[in-house]
Amino acid sequence: MIFTHIVMDGDAIGSAAALCLAMRKEGIDAYVVTEDELAKNLSFLGKDLCIDVAEAEKMFSDGHDISVCVDCSEESRFPKRAALFNNGAVKVCIDHHKTADTICDYNYVDPEAGATAQLIYKLIKAMGTEIDKDMAVRIYAGIATDTGNFQYSNTTKETHQIVSELYDICDSFHEVSVEIYENEPFAKLKLQSEIFDGAELFAGGKAVIASVTQDMLKRCGAVMDDSEGTVSRLRALENVEVAALLRENEDGSIKASLRAKTYADVSELCASHGGGGHAKAAGFTEYGNPEKIRETLKKEIEEKIIG
Numbered sequence: 001m002i003f004t005h006i007v008m009d010g011d012a013i014g015s016a017a018a019l020c021l022a023m024r025k026e027g028i029d030a031y032v033v034t035e036d037e038l039a040k041n042l043s044f045l046g047k048d049l050c051i052d053v054a055e056a057e058k059m060f061s062d063g064h065d066i067s068v069c070v071d072c073s074e075e076s077r078f079p080k081r082a083a084l085f086n087n088g089a090v091k092v093c094i095d096h097h098k099t100a101d102t103i104c105d106y107n108y109v110d111p112e113a114g115a116t117a118q119l120i121y122k123l124i125k126a127m128g129t130e131i132d133k134d135m136a137v138r139i140y141a142g143i144a145t146d147t148g149n150f151q152y153s154n155t156t157k158e159t160h161q162i163v164s165e166l167y168d169i170c171d172s173f174h175e176v177s178v179e180i181y182e183n184e185p186f187a188k189l190k191l192q193s194e195i196f197d198g199a200e201l202f203a204g205g206k207a208v209i210a211s212v213t214q215d216m217l218k219r220c221g222a223v224m225d226d227s228e229g230t231v232s233r234l235r236a237l238e239n240v241e242v243a244a245l246l247r248e249n250e251d252g253s254i255k256a257s258l259r260a261k262t263y264a265d266v267s268e269l270c271a272s273h274g275g276g277g278h279a280k281a282a283g284f285t286e287y288g289n290p291e292k293i294r295e296t297l298k299k300e301i302e303e304k305i306i307g
């Protein structure tokens with residue numbers, strides 16, 4: 001059983017799906033176990049591979065051999081599947097997040113990797129499994145999305161090397177890019193314009209913050225996934241070093257997404273709120289009054305990060 005983090009991004013599902021396909025090719029009865037829905041533009045990556053917790057429990061009522069978590073290494077990243085994950089006779093972690101302690105027997109963790117999909121690529125090669133087009137597409141999707149299309153600071157020579165090798169397997173990834181990036185519902189545009197309308201510069205213009213509420217989603221006929229990409233867009237503003245986006249979940253909790261541009265590290269601040277991530281992209285989830293969370297976060301960014 002392959003697990004990845006909730007609110008799956010392209011790297012999460014791309015890595016999980018590619019590994020699942022490779023395991024199946026080796027005759028292993030493998031599945032990606034999920035607890036939430038894939039975003040519409042990413043759903044093609046998980047097709048015919050994903051099962052939910054109830055299905056997994058039914059299909060493997062006598063237990064399962066291996067649990068693998070990819071693109072995450074903490075139970076809090078797959079809360080409703082933690083028990084199922086721990087039921088695996090052997091536990092394996094493949095990840096590119098820095099984590100203090102491990103919950104697995106075997107770990108392939110490289111915080112220098114631009115995407116977990118890069119590690120999956122190297123792993124499948126090491127397994128001696130021939131990478132086919134379906135795997136290549138999923139590995140490409142993971143790398144492209146986690147590196148901001150080869151633009152973020154996590155993009156390296158190895159990132160490009162791996163992708164160039166993927167071109168030996170698949171002539172073009174243009175269709176994948178269209179599927180992921182040029183397939184946006186009109187409601188997303190409307191939602192983004194509302195989000196940007198409420199954006200606020202602070203810390204002398206070096207930081208920016210914006211929020212998404214359930215009311216905004218209703219007004220625009222949008223879903224929370226439609227706010228994806230807005231925090232990177234905010235970071236692109238001139239003079240801005242740190243961008244923050246606060247999303248109000250259905251249960252009232254607030255999901256914060258932070259991004260840094262060049263010198264700042266947002267991972268520690270997020271860790272101090274029970275979250276985590278990378279220096280340039282991190283997040284946390286918290287319960288409380290939305291205005292208060294926003295004000296506290298602004299103060300902390302200004303005092304602890306911008307200084």
Ligand code: 5GP
Nearest residue numbers: 256257258275276277278281282283284285
């Ligand atoms: P995003 O802001 O896009 O949700 O996440 C950015 C990065 O931070 C990703 O690498 C993601 O895995 C990580 N991240 C976001 N939220 C959390 C969280 O609550 N806990 C941990 N450990 N990492 C998070």
Ligand code: MN
Nearest residue numbers: 009011012071
């Ligand atoms: Mn991820």
Ligand code: MN
Nearest residue numbers: 011071116146
């Ligand atoms: Mn990742």
